[in-house]
Amino acid sequence: MDDLLRDIDAVLLMGPGPSCVPPQVYEALARPTIGHMDPAFIGIMDRIKVMLQELMRTTNPVTLPMSGTGSAGMETCFANLVEPGDRVLILVNGVFGQRMADVAARLGGQVETLEFDWGTPVDPGAVEQHLASGDRRALVAVVHAETSTGVRNPVEHLAPLVRAHGALYLVDAVTSLGGAPVDVDAWAVDALYSGTQKCLSVPPGLAPVTLSARAVDKLRGRSSKVSSWYLDLNMITQYWEGASRVYHHTAPVNMLYGLYAGLQLILDEGLDKVHARHTAAHARLVAGLEQLGLEMLVEPDFRLPMLNAVRVPANVDEAAVRRRLLQHHRIEIGAGLGPLAGQIWRIGLMGHTARAENVDRFLTALQDSLP
Numbered sequence: 001m002d003d004l005l006r007d008i009d010a011v012l013l014m015g016p017g018p019s020c021v022p023p024q025v026y027e028a029l030a031r032p033t034i035g036h037m038d039p040a041f042i043g044i045m046d047r048i049k050v051m052l053q054e055l056m057r058t059t060n061p062v063t064l065p066m067s068g069t070g071s072a073g074m075e076t077c078f079a080n081l082v083e084p085g086d087r088v089l090i091l092v093n094g095v096f097g098q099r100m101a102d103v104a105a106r107l108g109g110q111v112e113t114l115e116f117d118w119g120t121p122v123d124p125g126a127v128e129q130h131l132a133s134g135d136r137r138a139l140v141a142v143v144h145a146e147t148s149t150g151v152r153n154p155v156e157h158l159a160p161l162v163r164a165h166g167a168l169y170l171v172d173a174v175t176s177l178g179g180a181p182v183d184v185d186a187w188a189v190d191a192l193y194s195g196t197q198k199c200l201s202v203p204p205g206l207a208p209v210t211l212s213a214r215a216v217d218k219l220r221g222r223s224s225k226v227s228s229w230y231l232d233l234n235m236i237t238q239y240w241e242g243a244s245r246v247y248h249h250t251a252p253v254n255m256l257y258g259l260y261a262g263l264q265l266i267l268d269e270g271l272d273k274v275h276a277r278h279t280a281a282h283a284r285l286v287a288g289l290e291q292l293g294l295e296m297l298v299e300p301d302f303r304l305p306m307l308n309a310v311r312v313p314a315n316v317d318e319a320a321v322r323r324r325l326l327q328h329h330r331i332e333i334g335a336g337l338g339p340l341a342g343q344i345w346r347i348g349l350m351g352h353t354a355r356a357e358n359v360d361r362f363l364t365a366l367q368d369s370l371p
């Protein structure tokens, strides 16, 4: 029998996700599978919840990993918090803002978008002005780290505007969580989701989510059922909380082992140190890219440390460079999406990947791969 798995060689993952997985997480994934109601497993679930609260800087009791990738986290937040007919405002400056608008509209939300140029951040002044026009929105959503462009949106400055308007505030922290400060309670975020495969350095498959008390009130007070059975937090919280542990769906047991190990590594290193490691790797990368004569897409103040968008020089075949990086150097980087397709490369420094030695290996390989 052929063994396709045997042919898989490690790749230095420097794209927009997944990121490199540390050995401790692989070891955790390989622990024996036990039942999802086993007291030993419940102990791991409880610990994951506490560690997620610490990472997100929140005391929200509803803080748990959903089964599914980051997009399942997105769909969970919208499905639980949007009722048909609710007015929803999405701030869009990249692919993931667009995806939010698509998801919210499929749930029957009355969706409007406020658009900003790709590669530039959401402007709080424009948001304030826009909120002052029209009826009250039930929910306002924004992406913290827009992975399609490398832009950091000013999530903390938007929060008071959304709160003053009386809307729930929903934030996508798929790429930021674990790589940059995310302060759910201090920023007064009502719902936030992330994913394991970016800065948490755990393979794709889980989506940490948190809901504030206000968001839980909205959920409990819905006049219609949550349209998705699988993502209904009314039921899922009964498995994740309390003494009774009501079965909903079989928890992805080994993936949760992996998340447990990944969160432990981050908290053992210390959140501040982890964030500083991302910033240092980013600075080293940008300096090296500029030395090669390359230009960043985003202004310095709004750059993400964990996702670096660099302009493809004129007359360079961007796909050929990525191909050579992968085939000759075993390094993966990402291409541009939407209007930025062919215009940029996206270089990820996420989680375990964000280290000086990886930056240096990449810069050497890139120099070799450029024509």
Ligand SMILES: *Cc1c(COP(=O)(O)O)cnc(C)c1O
Binding pocket: 017, 069, 070, 071, 072, 074, 096, 143, 145, 146, 147, 148, 172, 173, 174, 175, 195, 197, 204
């Ligand atoms: C990757 C990503 C998602 C989607 O996550 P998947 O794991 O691909 O489902 C959502 N939002 C942002 C900002 C992302 O970077």
